[in-house]
Amino acid sequence: xxxxxxxxxxxxxxxxxxxxxxxxxxxxxxxxxxxxxxxxxxxxxxxxxxxxxxxxxxxxxxxxxxxxxxxxxxxxxxxxxxxxxxxxxxxxxxxxxxxxxxxxxxxxxxxxxxxxxxxxxxxxxxxxxxxxxxxxxxxxxxxxxxxxxxxxxxxxxxxxxxxxxxxxxxxxxxxxxxxxxxxxxxxxxxxxxxxxxxxxxxxxxxxxxxxxxxxxxxxxxxxxxxxxxxxxxxxxxxxxxxxxxxxxxxxxxxxxxxxxxxxxxxxxxxxxxxxxxxxxxxxxxxxxxxxxxxxxxxxxxxxxxxxxxxxxxxxxxxxxxxxxxxxxxxxxxxxxxx
Amino acid sequence: xxxxxxxxxxxxxxxxxxxxxxxxxxxxxxxxxxxxxxxxxxxxxxxxxxxxxxxxxxxxxxxxxxxxxxxxxxxxxxxxxxxxxxxxxxxxxxxxxxxxxxxxxxxxxxxxxxxxxxxxxxxxxxxxxxxxxxxxxxxxxxxxxxxxxxxxxxxxxxxxxxxxxxxxxxxxxxxxxxxxxxxxxxxxxxxxxxxxxxxxxxxxxxxxxxxxxxxxxxxxxxxxxxxxxxxxxxxxxxxxxxxxxxxxxxxxxxxxxxxxxxxxxxxxxxxxxxxxxxxxxxxxxxxxxxxxxxxx
Numbered sequence: 001x002x003x004x005x006x007x008x009x010x011x012x013x014x015x016x017x018x019x020x021x022x023x024x025x026x027x028x029x030x031x032x033x034x035x036x037x038x039x040x041x042x043x044x045x046x047x048x049x050x051x052x053x054x055x056x057x058x059x060x061x062x063x064x065x066x067x068x069x070x071x072x073x074x075x076x077x078x079x080x081x082x083x084x085x086x087x088x089x090x091x092x093x094x095x096x097x098x099x100x101x102x103x104x105x106x107x108x109x110x111x112x113x114x115x116x117x118x119x120x121x122x123x124x125x126x127x128x129x130x131x132x133x134x135x136x137x138x139x140x141x142x143x144x145x146x147x148x149x150x151x152x153x154x155x156x157x158x159x160x161x162x163x164x165x166x167x168x169x170x171x172x173x174x175x176x177x178x179x180x181x182x183x184x185x186x187x188x189x190x191x192x193x194x195x196x197x198x199x200x201x202x203x204x205x206x207x208x209x210x211x212x213x214x215x216x217x218x219x220x221x222x223x224x225x226x227x228x229x230x231x232x233x234x235x236x237x238x239x240x241x242x243x244x245x246x247x248x249x250x251x252x253x254x255x256x257x258x259x260x261x262x263x264x265x266x267x268x269x270x271x272x273x274x275x276x277x278x279x280x281x282x283x284x285x286x287x288x289x290x291x292x293x294x295x296x297x298x299x300x301x302x303x304x305x306x307x308x309x310x311x312x313x314x315x316x317x318x319x320x321x322x323x324x325x326x327x328x329x330x331x332x333x334x335x336x337x338x
Numbered sequence: 339x340x341x342x343x344x345x346x347x348x349x350x351x352x353x354x355x356x357x358x359x360x361x362x363x364x365x366x367x368x369x370x371x372x373x374x375x376x377x378x379x380x381x382x383x384x385x386x387x388x389x390x391x392x393x394x395x396x397x398x399x400x401x402x403x404x405x406x407x408x409x410x411x412x413x414x415x416x417x418x419x420x421x422x423x424x425x426x427x428x429x430x431x432x433x434x435x436x437x438x439x440x441x442x443x444x445x446x447x448x449x450x451x452x453x454x455x456x457x458x459x460x461x462x463x464x465x466x467x468x469x470x471x472x473x474x475x476x477x478x479x480x481x482x483x484x485x486x487x488x489x490x491x492x493x494x495x496x497x498x499x500x501x502x503x504x505x506x507x508x509x510x511x512x513x514x515x516x517x518x519x520x521x522x523x524x525x526x527x528x529x530x531x532x533x534x535x536x537x538x539x540x541x542x543x544x545x546x547x548x549x550x551x552x553x554x555x556x557x558x559x560x561x562x563x564x565x566x567x568x569x570x571x572x573x574x575x576x577x578x579x580x581x582x583x584x585x586x587x588x589x590x591x592x593x594x595x596x597x598x599x600x601x602x603x604x605x606x607x608x609x610x611x612x613x614x615x616x617x618x619x620x621x622x623x624x625x626x627x628x629x630x631x632x633x634x
Contacts, residue, residue, distance in 0.1 A: 013435045016500065019504055020504045023503045023504055024531075024534070043468055043506070044504075046468060047509055048505060238356070238357050238358070238370070256363050258360065259362050259363065259364070281362075283586050290561060290562055291562070292530035292561040293496070293503060294496060
């Protein structure tokens with residue numbers, strides 16, 4: 001097996017996590033990293049092996065990379081992704097994809113034209129419980145769908161302060177771009193694509209300039225309506241907790257990253273589900289990974305991406321096109337709230 | 339120093355006190371409610387002690403500082419009691435990094451005046467002297483354990499596994515040296531990637547390390563595959579502590595602990611529970627399964 005040459009642009013929390021995961025993959029050499037923070041790059045200089053850049057263009061020009069992971073603030077995605085694709089480099093980019101859908105559209109087309117693997121970091125798609133929920137919904141176990149609720153809560157901003165790009169909406173800060181994008185993307189792939197916003201509340205709780213909570217009523221392409229409830233200023237949650245609930249005429253599914261709970265009015269023998277509640281746990285549904293950091297999903301998404309790079313064939317999970325659709329829904333919510 | 343070298347069979351963990359549950363967010367929330375006040379934690383700790391537990395393995399969560407105050411205030415009651423700190427409490431830092439960035443987080447969590455800490459060198463020192471920075475952060479985390487017997491000091495898996503993935507193995511060497519010289523304690527490593535970590539530690543000359551890893555019958559969180567993990571448990575020289583033996587509560591205790599019996603090198607089992615009955619049952623099962631005598 002030939003060794004792939006990898007690079008990473010942006011070494012914040014997600015970038016460092018990706019660097020560790022990429023570095024641990026067999027037959028992958030993390031040859032270059034790019035960041036402007038001296039405290040981070042000096043650590044790589046002292047302890048690491050990769051060549052360090054502060055300019056991503058220089059890195060792309062010199063390193064002849066097979067793939068690059070881009071984990072910079074959202075406003076930088078467009079330019080960096082475009083330049084990588086133009087050089088024929090496969091791209092894994094953190095979410096959300098772009099700050100405006102026209103730019104996102106251009107990147108989707110460029111990746112398609114070049115036939116390059118393109119993937120975003122909506123990692124919930126690599127959590128076994130949500131994968132199982134998607135499968136069960138596709139088999140129709142709960143009958144005709146009547147309502148959904150997509151939710152996420154967590155303790156990101158719990159005090160009044162600000163100052164980084166995350167407190168500037170124009171740069172992709174705020175709960176809508178950061179937290180809600182995860183739920184929207186999960187919802188669109190597991191239940192259906194939102195096509196209409198029926199009402200939105202964007203609430204500031206502690207932040208100045210950006211929203212800390214997003215509550216919105218959505219209609220999906222399949223006609224189902226429901227709610228999106230997201231709040232990143234809720235310290236009753238220890239960490240980000242994402243869940244999907246879907247009610248159908250024959251039952252209900254409640255799913256989060258640890259448990260999948262199915263309630264059926266009548267037993268479904270084909271699926272081995274009894275009437276009443278059945279609970280499936282992540283301990284049985286987790287995707288086994290070669291190297292673990294913070295959750296199987298973070299490694300599983302990189303393993304999937306690398307497998308596609310080796311095949312030279314774009315994947316079907318977390319494509320740029322899917323991320324672009326999420327960006328469009330975010331725009332719809334912003335327009336509606338304006 | 340002999341007493342520093344042996345680990346208790348049973349190590350009592352703290353996940354249940356802080357709403358950490360790997361199989362259910364609902365249970366996690368119920369636990370967070372039940373252990374809202376420190377007295378409820380102390381009550382369970384005391385029950386565990388009465389059942390024979392002598393070691394509490396805990397994160398450097400803010401609330402552990404209150405538990406440490408209680409231990410210090412009752413020296414007779416806890417004279418035999420040991421604490422194995424596991425640092426850092428990662429979510430504290432992870433949430434801060436999302437909001438404040440890496441420098442902002444260091445500024446927030448390094449105690450006292452940050453620039454004062456480094457006197458003349460200031461930020462320039464931070465940007466280049468990582469050993470020093472690590473030492474300051476370790477000292478900050480260890481402050482709450484002042485006066486308490488902490489014979490083993492662990493780094494949490496998030497940090498261990500990140501350093502491992504980044505290939506920065508010399509950091510382990512620095513950590514190992516500092517824990518031994520400054521605290522006279524044995525360094526320990528928590529990981530979800532035991533075989534790779536073993537190889538990494540060996541490569542920087544760390545021999546016979548204490549490694550706390552997922553070891554369970556269903557292979558849950560035994561990265562790299564259960565076979566390779568089992569091979570290392572049989573053939574490599576290290577001091578394994580088994581955690582997640584019950585695979586987040588999805589295995590029956592009897593069969594779960596029985597699985598460990600085939601690996602005589604396992605020195606200790608880490609588990610947490612808020613139920614007196616479960617604690618008693620687990621202790622009994624652990625004593626049965628780990629039959630090889632410990633070094634005195």
